[in-house]
Amino acid sequence: MHETYGLEFERVKRDLQPEEMLRVIFDYAAKIANERLLDRVLMLMADMGREMIVCDRCTVWLLDSKKNELWTRVAHGISELRIPSHHGLVGHAVTNDQAVFIDDAYTNEEYREFLETGAIATDKKTGYHTRAIMVIPFRNSEGEIMGAYQAINKMTPSQQFSEKDMEYLTLAASYAGKSLESALLTNEIEETQKEIIFTMGEIGESRSKETGNHVKRVAEYSYLIALGLGMSQDEADLLKMASPMHDIGKVAIPDEVLKKPGKLTEEEFEVMKTHTDIGYNLLKNSHRRILRTAATVAYEHHEKWNGRGYPRGLKGEDIHIFGRITAIADVFDALGSDRVYKKAWELDRILNLFKEERGEHFDPRVVDAFMEQLPKILEVRELYSDSVLNGE
Structure with missing residues (x-):
């Protein structure tokens, strides 16, 4: 023009x-x-x-x-x-x-x-x-x-x-x-829903000492991967709005499990895994499109492509595409961030893991889309880094 x-x-x-x-x-x-x-x-x-x-x-x-x-x-x-x-x-x-x-x-x-x-x-x-x-x-x-x-x-x-x-x-x-x-x-209603969803997502993460920027990053990563897979703008926007609620079920996990600095026992891990069911049950009865999508993401983002995930052991394309996308976005951010039980991994180490887990933990197509979108994903990671949040 x-x-x-x-x-x-x-x-x-x-x-x-x-x-x-x-x-x-x-x-x-x-x-x-x-x-x-x-x-x-x-x-x-x-x-x-x-x-x-x-x-x-x-x-x-x-x-x-x-x-x-x-x-x-x-x-x-x-x-x-x-x-x-x-x-x-x-x-x-x-x-x-x-x-x-x-x-x-x-x-x-x-x-x-x-x-x-x-x-x-x-x-x-x-x-x-x-x-x-x-x-x-x-x-x-x-x-x-x-x-x-x-x-x-x-x-x-x-x-x-x-x-x-x-x-x-x-x-x-x-x-x-x-x-x-x-x-x-309609726009005002959706903006209000987004604000509530994001705030609830932050509450879920803050209980496990995560930062509000974690849910922002996962939302943005998920959005970019969805577009990389050729999904419509509407679907990508929907996932971006819903994904901050992926760990909302953690609000009901006891502190001694959620905030434990060391490795969880087998019994404690079983308790931790229930956050997927809890999140799903909190959201599943909503008639709102965003919240129903959030219920699916909360339920399925710990499922694995090879069927060895939880809570239901779904395999391959039986896992909703939104769950498959959020899975890699969440793992990437978790591994690349300092946690109470570990230091952040180097980028190369994370990428090597993703290559190894392509077709195992993660949908191969989602891994490929992630790799293609990596430059933009790294820009998002820098933009919403925890140091930015803390004013460093």
């Missing part, structure tokens, strides 16, 4: 005819109504707005009243952004409940201050050339401003946005509003 100004306006288009406009509205309204993921709703809204008013870029900004910020997770040609709610043209439009029209960002004087620090500054970094800009606030079902559409560079011969374009973007927002509110609610 870093085209030059001249190249962009070689792609001159025309405004939509009424029947074309209706087709765009009906097409996107149906897609948006069936979408629950916030990222997808935002992308579809941006796509719909861009097609309806024939512009080069369209961004949907949402107002986060708690943080006094405007944010967008999806935009054409740019990544996630967060800005103060009063910042820039979008902030001005939202704060003042006012639509903003700019025909040429480089000659406009009324919004010069915003443009110099916003669009023009961004153009200098990217090579893009911003000309026309339009920002339209939109409201939720209760009439409160919930965000704004921002459109850049009209692609018709006039190269300028019109009052009719404003009407169309407002129409786009009204069509998508209910679905957007529903997606925001």
Whole structure:
């Protein structure tokens, strides 16, 4: 998307005819109504707005009243952004409940201050050339401003946005509003679930003197391995959310077993193994997708590919793929970290063990995916190291 100004306006288009406009509205309204993921709703809204008013870029900004910020997770040609709610043209439009029209960002004087620090500054970094800009606030079902559409560079011969374009973007927002509110609610529920799951995971680990960063690392390792195996983004995200609960059953293991500095006796190890059943039983009755997944991970992350794991002695692909992934992620972090009963292993020693246990303890495909993702996994280990947690 870093085209030059001249190249962009070689792609001159025309405004939509009424029947074309209706087709765009009906097409996107149906897609948006069936979408629950916030990222997808935002992308579809941006796509719909861009097609309806024939512009080069369209961004949907949402107002986060708690943080006094405007944010967008999806935009054409740019990544996630967060800005103060009063910042820039979008902030001005939202704060003042006012639509903003700019025909040429480089000659406009009324919004010069915003443009110099916003669009023009961004153009200098990217090579893009911003000309026309339009920002339209939109409201939720209760009439409160919930965000704004921002459109850049009209692609018709006039190269300028019109009052009719404003009407169309407002129409786009009204069509998508209910679905957007529903997606925001779903997103809030999922974020709350993630927070609870992560906190419970930390509680389980802290009882055995693990750090909160252990569950972060295992979650990130599991996510990377899942993607390396070719799993969908949705599945990888689900595993990342659920894996922090893999050892939640440790909350019920007696201290004399859980915190013993030396090797466990056979009887003590039998007690320790029950944390898989306990974790599963704590979570299995939930109707929430994340918690049901967490139940599976808690139950099966100590199973082994060769059938010699616990608690049920499952073998091969009878072990859920999420359990197989979390198994190697958990072992990698456990071996690479200092514990009360051992010092951290060197990386080469861990990798040699994984090669030996490929097809024994671990699923061969999972080991291969782990090895392929190792550079990224090591970056995560550094990012969430215990020394970082302790401020060292």
